[in-house]
Amino acid sequence: MTMPSADGSDAAGARPAPAGTAAAPAGTFTIGGDLPVHRMGFGAMRITGEGIWGEPDDPDAARALLRRAVELGVNLIDTADSYGPQVSERLIAEALHPYPDGVVIATKGGSVRPGAGQWVLNGRPEHLKQACEDSLRRLRLDRIDLYQLHAVDPNVPLADSIGALKELQDEGKIRHIGVSNVNAPQLDEARGIVDVVSVQNRYSVSDRGSQDVLDACEQNGMAFLPYFPLAAGRLTKPGGALDEIAQAHDATGGQVALAWLLQSSPNNIPIPGTSSGVHLEENYMAATLELSADEMAALDSLA
Numbered sequence: 462m463t464m465p466s467a468d469g470s471d472a473a474g475a476r477p478a479p480a481g482t483a484a485a486p487a488g489t490f491t492i493g494g495d496l497p498v499h500r501m502g503f504g505a506m507r508i509t510g511e512g513i514w515g516e517p518d519d520p521d522a523a524r525a526l527l528r529r530a531v532e533l534g535v536n537l538i539d540t541a542d543s544y545g546p547q548v549s550e551r552l553i554a555e556a557l558h559p560y561p562d563g564v565v566i567a568t569k570g571g572s573v574r575p576g577a578g579q580w581v582l583n584g585r586p587e588h589l590k591q592a593c594e595d596s597l598r599r600l601r602l603d604r605i606d607l608y609q610l611h612a613v614d615p616n617v618p619l620a621d622s623i624g625a626l627k628e629l630q631d632e633g634k635i636r637h638i639g640v641s642n643v644n645a646p647q648l649d650e651a652r653g654i655v656d657v658v659s660v661q662n663r664y665s666v667s668d669r670g671s672q673d674v675l676d677a678c679e680q681n682g683m684a685f686l687p688y689f690p691l692a693a694g695r696l697t698k699p700g701g702a703l704d705e706i707a708q709a710h711d712a713t714g715g716q717v718a719l720a721w722l723l724q725s726s727p728n729n730i731p732i733p734g735t736s737s738g739v740h741l742e743e744n745y746m747a748a749t750l751e752l753s754a755d756e757m758a759a760l761d762s763l764a
């Protein structure tokens with residue numbers, strides 16, 4: 462496996478992956494029975510300004526990054542109204558609307574940003590309904606394919622938050638409902654009210670705190686979108702436990718971390734985030750990295 466350099470060519474001078482090829486080897490998962498996506502999505506949280514706040518330094522570069530992700534075969538883009546806030550969703554629409562056939566934009570509501578570095582939950586039904594309307598407008602969509610409750614607000618009964626999403630679905634504004642940052646009992650409760658098609662929780666080779674939730678997704682045919690698949694970048698740093706396996710494949714630790722996610726569960730759809738075109742190319746090349754059974758076992762035992 463060869464690494465792209467800063468000008469987009471790899472270390473040996475070859476060009477980056479051809480359009481449409483990089484995400485496809487990850488295989489496909491059909492979310493909710495009717496949204497087939499390659500199992501390597503793009504997390505669009507990092508395309509905003511520093512601290513997930515405000516405009517990025519170079520909005521043109523952010524839009525180019527989104528277009529390149531789609532060119533690489535990515536057809537699931539994860540965002541939220543709170544990224545920026547509003548900035549990530551707006552850049553996605555500016556870069557990609559009208560959306561190419563088969564591109565799924567998954568957004569979230571239920572978290573608000575009173576200031577940089579601050580995340581405040583708001584799962585009140587009236588807030589979620591307004592947040593969804595605002596996301597529809599910013600994304601220039603009539604219906605959002607996958608709308609996720611960003612997190613469970615401890616001050617609002619989960620049934621009330623999920624009930625609001627159900628109303629939005631009944632009105633045709635949401636195609637499918639997902640949840641995020643849930644534990645297993647909360648997932649069960651939500652599934653008792655609506656058809657939950659996906660869960661987005663923190664999970665990686667170094668963080669298995671949501672293993673029981675991933676297991677529930679496998680048992681019930683739901684997609685699992687592990688966020689922080691690179692442990693927010695820590696797994697990309699050399700000198701860690703993934704180095705030996707990475708070197709054996711002429712790969713990076715980050716690529717090993719993504720390949721482990723792909724191979725450890727067919728329900729996993731990692732959504733690595735980056736603001737860098739070079740990192741983008743590198744991350745999707747992980748879909749072609751095949752780890753042996755021994756390597757998987759060694760990685761399994763890390764957490």
Ligand SMILES: NC(=O)c1ccc[n+]([C@@H]2O[C@H](COP(=O)([O-])OP(=O)(O)OC[C@H]3O[C@@H](n4cnc5c(N)ncnc54)[C@H](OP(=O)(O)O)[C@@H]3O)[C@@H](O)[C@H]2O)c1
Nearest residue numbers: 504505506688689690691692693694697733734735736740
């Ligand atoms: N539901 C939730 O509550 C929740 C919470 C957090 C995130 N998310 C979602 O999950 C997505 C992924 O999470 P994340 O972006 O926070 O974490 P991540 O994917 O684990 O890591 C992203 C970080 O790693 C760096 N990085 C990415 N690729 C790299 C590479 N090849 N080499 C070196 N560094 C690399 C990025 O920096 P550069 O920009 O320099 O590449 C960035 O700082 C988000 O974009 C968002 O869509 C959801």
